[in-house]
Amino acid sequence: MKFTLSWLKEHLATDASIDAIVETMTMTGLEVESVENAGEKLKAFTVARIISAAKHPNADKLQVCQVETALGNLEIVCGAPNARAGLVTAFAPIGTYIPGSGITLEARPVRGVVSNGMLCSGAELELDTDADGIFELDSELKVGTPLAEALGLNDPVIDIEVTPNRPDWLGVSGIARDLAAAGVGKQTTKPIMPVPGRYPCPQKVETDDTTACPMFASRYIRGVKNGPSPVWLQRKLRAIGQKPISALVDITNLITHDRSRPLHVYDAAKLNGVVRARMGREGESFQALNKNVYNVTPAMCVIADDERVLGLGGIIGGEYSGVSETTTDILVECAYFDPTLTHQTGRALTLTTDAQYRFARGVDSAFVVPGLELATRMILDLCGGEPSEIQVAGDLPAPPKPIFFDPDRVRQLAGIDVKPTRVRAVLKDLGFETSAEGQGSKRIIVEPPTWRRDVEGPADLVEEVARIEGYDKMPMLDPPRAPGFRPPPASIGESRTRLARRAAASLGYNEAITWSFCSRAQAQAFGGGGEDMLVANPIASDLDCMRPSALPQLLAAAQQNANRGFDDARLFEAGPAYANTDDIGQKRTLTAIWRARPPRHWRAAPQPDIFDIKRDVLFILEALGAPVASLQTATDAPAHWRPGRTGTLKLGPKVVAYYGEIHPRALKAINVEAPALAFEIFLDALPAPRAPKNGQGRTKPPLEKLDLQPLTRDFAFIVDDGVSAQDVVRAALGADKALITDVNLFDVYRGERMPAGKKSLAIEVTLQPREKTLTDSEIEAASAKIVSAVMKATGGTLRG
Incomplete structure (x- = not known):
C-alpha cells in the first residue's frame, strides 16, 4: 500500500514531520516498508519542448530533433515514434544516470550525429512501463521546470505492509484515522454529500447469490465525456506506481486507494439485459482487462448480463464492457463481495488485483452506497453527465456483534493503567461506539465499526487501546512461576543436535536454514515425492512436498552461491527429513554438502574425495559420543548416492550415516553442477548415552x-579381494584390547605379484605399555595374537 505525504494530509491536519509520522505508524502497528522521495532520482531531469523533428540522414527509424531545454537549444537524436514538433517531454542532459535503463549518458555520435542529451520514456524514468514512446507532458508546462516538480513527485511516498486483518489500512483515510487517534493530528476527511438522481435507473441489476454478493448497488450516468484525467489526478496515481488510463478508470483507482473502496464502470451501451451477480457456469470464459482469458467455474462469483460474463466479482472487469474515449453512458457498480470466496477465486486463478486484495480482506460493508455517491460526485465534476437514482439489489451483511467490555481488562492483560474515560475516548477515536451497560456496572457495551470485523472480543479491544497508548508503556515482566520451578532440561535429541552443529561448524562448514518443503521433482530425485508426502496447501508451487532429505536445498543453495561467484561451498543444516507420514517418519538429521572447487593455482591443489568427507563424519560422530570403533561400513546407499564412491555407517541394522559423492543423475535433476560431496547423519539412530552409576549425570572419563613410550608394528595380510579393510582393522584392534590402542590401514596392493582374486592390506598397529617397557618376547606374543586374530576373522595369510 503506497501513498504520498500530501495525500495523507488531505485526511489528516498535522504539522508533524515525516519521521514523526512514520514512527507513530510503526508504534500503532503499521509496518512501514520504505519512505522514498521520487524527486531525488529525477532531480537531473527537466521539462523540454521539441522545436522540430527531422529524419536522421543515416537511419530510417531515428529522428534528429531540435529541442528547447534548460541548457538552451540542443540537437538530440531520438528513436521514439511519437517525437514531433511541439511535444513537451522529459529531458536528460549529458552525464545523467537513467534509472530505467541503468546507463549514464555520454556524448557519443548516433549513426554519425552527436546527441546532446536524451528524451526519455516513462519506462526509462521508472514512472510507468511504457517504453514505446517518449513521455508526453502537459503542453502548458514551462521549459526548464524540474520534472519532479512538474509531475508533483517531490513528495515523500510511504510504502506500508498491511496485515490481513486490517483492510481499512488499504485506504489513506483509514490510516489517517488511526494516526489521529494516536495524537499525530486531527482527521479532516470530508463528509460525502449525496447526489440526487434525476431519473430512475434504466439498467436493471440483481444479485442471484446473496452469499457471494450480499449487496449490489449501481447508478446510471448518461452524457459523460471520457478522456485523460486532470493533471492532479494523474500525478497522484503516478506517485504510487499507478498508470493513468482515462478519467473514469482513474477515478475508480483513486477511490480504491483513498477509501479502500473498489468500484467498476461499465460502458452501458455494451450491456444486454439484466446485469447480475451470480455464480459461474461450466464452459464460461471471458477476456479480462489485463488481456488474459479466464475460464469460470461454479465456485466463482461473476458479473454477467443476459449474454455473457462481464467480469469476476470483486476482482477484475472484462475487456468487452470496459469504457473508452467514445463512451457516453455508463453504469457504475459498487458492491460487497464475500471475502473468502474472493480470496479463493484469486488463488485458483493466480490473479491478484487492487480490488481482489481489498475484497479478500473484507472492505467496509457500510460504505457501498456512500462509495457510489463519492464516485458519482467525482465523475460529474470531471466528466460531466446526468445521474440516475441509485439502484440497490440485496442487503448488507449484519454489523459486527456488540462486545461487553470491562475497561480494567487493559490493566489486567496489557499491564497499562488507563482510566475508563480514556479507554472510551480511544475507542471512539477509532470509530467504535460505546455506551454504559447499566447503572452501577463497570462494563461498557462496545459496537465495532463495519470496517473492523476483526474485533470480536475483549482481548481485541485491549489490543486497540494498548497500541494507541503505546506498546512502549507495557511493562516488561516475567510470567509468574510456581515455587521451585526449573526450566526443563534439553532432551537427548536437542543436546545431540546442538553438539552436532557445533562440531560441523568447527570443521569449516557454514550453517544454512532452509525450508522443510521442496518441489516434488527434487524429492523424487532423492528418494521421496510419494503421494502421501504432498502438501495440501503449499505456500509456493515449488514447495509442494515434504523433503526426504535436506540435500536438495543445500545443493541448490551451494549452486546459487556458485552462480554468484562464491564457489567451493561447505554448508550444513541440522533439521528434519520426512520418510513417511508415520509417527516415526520424521527423522532428526545433520546434513552437509561440499562442492569442492579449489582455487586455480600453478601448484595443483588436492581434490577432496570420499575419504575427506568420511573423516568429517567420523569427527562429528566422535564429538557426539558415538561408538566409532563399533561402526560397520557398508555400500548399500540409496540411489541418489554414487555407487563405488559412497559409504554407509551402521550400528547393527541401524543406519547411522551416509557419506560420499552424490550421483550425477540426481544433481542433474535439480540443476546442480557435479561433482558434489555430502554426508547425512541420522542423530536418532545413535545409542543414548549410558546413565552413570552414581546418578550424578554424565562425567568425562578419568x-x-x-609415561611409557608407545611402539608400532607393521603387518601385511593377503586376503580375498572382497574382504573389507575394516574387518582387518577390527580384528587387529580386538586382539589385545589392553595393549593395542590404535590400528591404521596404510597400504592396499593389487598387482602382478598377487594371486588372482587377492589383495594385500597393510596395517600399522600401536602398542601402548602401561606398567613397564615391553620385552621382545612380549612384543612377539602380541604380534602373534594380532596375526592369529586377523587370519581367523578374514581367512587371510601373513604376507612374507
Missing part, C-alpha cells in the same frame, strides 16, 4: 597419564 585422565590416563602414560
Whole structure:
C-alpha cells in the first residue's frame, strides 16, 4: 500500500514531520516498508519542448530533433515514434544516470550525429512501463521546470505492509484515522454529500447469490465525456506506481486507494439485459482487462448480463464492457463481495488485483452506497453527465456483534493503567461506539465499526487501546512461576543436535536454514515425492512436498552461491527429513554438502574425495559420543548416492550415516553442477548415552597419564579381494584390547605379484605399555595374537 505525504494530509491536519509520522505508524502497528522521495532520482531531469523533428540522414527509424531545454537549444537524436514538433517531454542532459535503463549518458555520435542529451520514456524514468514512446507532458508546462516538480513527485511516498486483518489500512483515510487517534493530528476527511438522481435507473441489476454478493448497488450516468484525467489526478496515481488510463478508470483507482473502496464502470451501451451477480457456469470464459482469458467455474462469483460474463466479482472487469474515449453512458457498480470466496477465486486463478486484495480482506460493508455517491460526485465534476437514482439489489451483511467490555481488562492483560474515560475516548477515536451497560456496572457495551470485523472480543479491544497508548508503556515482566520451578532440561535429541552443529561448524562448514518443503521433482530425485508426502496447501508451487532429505536445498543453495561467484561451498543444516507420514517418519538429521572447487593455482591443489568427507563424519560422530570403533561400513546407499564412491555407517541394522559423492543423475535433476560431496547423519539412530552409576549425570572419563613410550608394528595380510579393510582393522584392534590402542590401514596392493582374486592390506598397529617397557618376547606374543586374530576373522595369510 503506497501513498504520498500530501495525500495523507488531505485526511489528516498535522504539522508533524515525516519521521514523526512514520514512527507513530510503526508504534500503532503499521509496518512501514520504505519512505522514498521520487524527486531525488529525477532531480537531473527537466521539462523540454521539441522545436522540430527531422529524419536522421543515416537511419530510417531515428529522428534528429531540435529541442528547447534548460541548457538552451540542443540537437538530440531520438528513436521514439511519437517525437514531433511541439511535444513537451522529459529531458536528460549529458552525464545523467537513467534509472530505467541503468546507463549514464555520454556524448557519443548516433549513426554519425552527436546527441546532446536524451528524451526519455516513462519506462526509462521508472514512472510507468511504457517504453514505446517518449513521455508526453502537459503542453502548458514551462521549459526548464524540474520534472519532479512538474509531475508533483517531490513528495515523500510511504510504502506500508498491511496485515490481513486490517483492510481499512488499504485506504489513506483509514490510516489517517488511526494516526489521529494516536495524537499525530486531527482527521479532516470530508463528509460525502449525496447526489440526487434525476431519473430512475434504466439498467436493471440483481444479485442471484446473496452469499457471494450480499449487496449490489449501481447508478446510471448518461452524457459523460471520457478522456485523460486532470493533471492532479494523474500525478497522484503516478506517485504510487499507478498508470493513468482515462478519467473514469482513474477515478475508480483513486477511490480504491483513498477509501479502500473498489468500484467498476461499465460502458452501458455494451450491456444486454439484466446485469447480475451470480455464480459461474461450466464452459464460461471471458477476456479480462489485463488481456488474459479466464475460464469460470461454479465456485466463482461473476458479473454477467443476459449474454455473457462481464467480469469476476470483486476482482477484475472484462475487456468487452470496459469504457473508452467514445463512451457516453455508463453504469457504475459498487458492491460487497464475500471475502473468502474472493480470496479463493484469486488463488485458483493466480490473479491478484487492487480490488481482489481489498475484497479478500473484507472492505467496509457500510460504505457501498456512500462509495457510489463519492464516485458519482467525482465523475460529474470531471466528466460531466446526468445521474440516475441509485439502484440497490440485496442487503448488507449484519454489523459486527456488540462486545461487553470491562475497561480494567487493559490493566489486567496489557499491564497499562488507563482510566475508563480514556479507554472510551480511544475507542471512539477509532470509530467504535460505546455506551454504559447499566447503572452501577463497570462494563461498557462496545459496537465495532463495519470496517473492523476483526474485533470480536475483549482481548481485541485491549489490543486497540494498548497500541494507541503505546506498546512502549507495557511493562516488561516475567510470567509468574510456581515455587521451585526449573526450566526443563534439553532432551537427548536437542543436546545431540546442538553438539552436532557445533562440531560441523568447527570443521569449516557454514550453517544454512532452509525450508522443510521442496518441489516434488527434487524429492523424487532423492528418494521421496510419494503421494502421501504432498502438501495440501503449499505456500509456493515449488514447495509442494515434504523433503526426504535436506540435500536438495543445500545443493541448490551451494549452486546459487556458485552462480554468484562464491564457489567451493561447505554448508550444513541440522533439521528434519520426512520418510513417511508415520509417527516415526520424521527423522532428526545433520546434513552437509561440499562442492569442492579449489582455487586455480600453478601448484595443483588436492581434490577432496570420499575419504575427506568420511573423516568429517567420523569427527562429528566422535564429538557426539558415538561408538566409532563399533561402526560397520557398508555400500548399500540409496540411489541418489554414487555407487563405488559412497559409504554407509551402521550400528547393527541401524543406519547411522551416509557419506560420499552424490550421483550425477540426481544433481542433474535439480540443476546442480557435479561433482558434489555430502554426508547425512541420522542423530536418532545413535545409542543414548549410558546413565552413570552414581546418578550424578554424565562425567568425562578419568585422565590416563602414560609415561611409557608407545611402539608400532607393521603387518601385511593377503586376503580375498572382497574382504573389507575394516574387518582387518577390527580384528587387529580386538586382539589385545589392553595393549593395542590404535590400528591404521596404510597400504592396499593389487598387482602382478598377487594371486588372482587377492589383495594385500597393510596395517600399522600401536602398542601402548602401561606398567613397564615391553620385552621382545612380549612384543612377539602380541604380534602373534594380532596375526592369529586377523587370519581367523578374514581367512587371510601373513604376507612374507
